[in-house]
Amino acid sequence: MKNVFTILPALLLSLGSQAQSRQIVLQGNITGDLKGYNKMYIYSRTYRDSAVITNGHYTINIPFTEPVFLMLYPEYIQAQRQMYVPFGILMDKPVTYTVTTDIEKGMNASVVKGSEAVELLQTYNKAKAAAWKQISETLKKEFGQPWLPEKDPRYAEFETRQNALQQQYLVPLLQQLVKDHSNSFASVFSLGEARQMMSTDQQERLYEALSPAMKKTKEAKEFHEFTAGIKNSAVGKKVKNFTLPDEKDQPLSFSQFKGKYVLVDFWASWCSPCRQSFPHMREVFQQYKDQEFDIYSISIDKSKADWLKAVSQENNPWKQALDNINIAGSGFAITGVPTTYLISPDGEILMKEVGFEPDGSGAIEKKLAELFGSSNVKPAAKSGTPKEMKAIPMVPMQ
Incomplete structure (x- = not known):
């Protein structure tokens, strides 16, 4: 998992x-x-x-x-x-x-009690909780339980139905919130929910419904960039060149990787699955580094000091950079870490993978073996590595 x-x-x-x-x-x-x-x-x-x-x-x-x-x-x-x-x-x-x-x-x-935004958000959250209750009851009635694991043979059908129910019950609530309170920070704060359940067209309309003042907020701008990132990061798209600072504050341009297959790894110092993945990634790097292959780790850390400390501790033998321009959002629409992209020598996005497979069975690793020959890399050690780490929302944790 x-x-x-x-x-x-x-x-x-x-x-x-x-x-x-x-x-x-x-x-x-x-x-x-x-x-x-x-x-x-x-x-x-x-x-x-x-x-x-x-x-x-x-x-x-x-x-x-x-x-x-x-x-x-x-x-x-x-x-x-x-x-x-x-x-x-x-x-x-x-x-x-x-x-x-x-x-x-x-x-x-x-x-x-306090500002208008916090009180409005409480009202919205109550309506959202009621909607989720309706969604869960419907899924339980149709599938026997309100949630199915990914390995369940009915999971694809379940996920499709859950998405449809979110469109029915949750999307209208968020759209109404923004429409009725376009100048409230409660609306801006809630935009992040759209990333998981709305199409890019719906996201764009939601952003356009905000007041001019709210559109200028950092959070609204990042949401708007994320919508663009969904389009920019589709498989088959060419990666637009970007430049980020490395650990020595030197500019690192993505164009420097031209001519190689590049595994772009988005991570953070506080992300335990990210750091659990590094020992195995180092083995993968050693296996393919002489075959037109490279790894490029981009940290989404907000603290430069925390990032530098983690870089020093991990001592990974590939290039590192700190995302100080939100390329994670505008270029790749990152919703969770670790997330990796496999990029072709001419800059085309070949694959995307969210999460870390402790046994080394990820789709990108299989693709590398196909490109460069069977891999001799051993699966990552399972000792101390949990079988599953549930995703947790990072909004309140930054």
């Missing part, structure tokens, strides 16, 4: 260390027996903080540079090993947000 982290990049967090003149104030009110565990954690992939809950109240001050989506995690859930569905808060303005929680009902039943 492929191991992959799914990316839904509707909002990227940037909380720098520089001095800030504005801040978000998060006020929490929580009722119920905490059993002595009185801390509330708030986090993203690049931000961590906590507060002590005193008499059912806590306060967290957060520097504001741009809209953020942060997750709350109560200490008592961790201490008691309770199942926890991540609960996030969209904070698009430097104002005071209040979170009211009853621990008996769970964090996801919390009520958040």
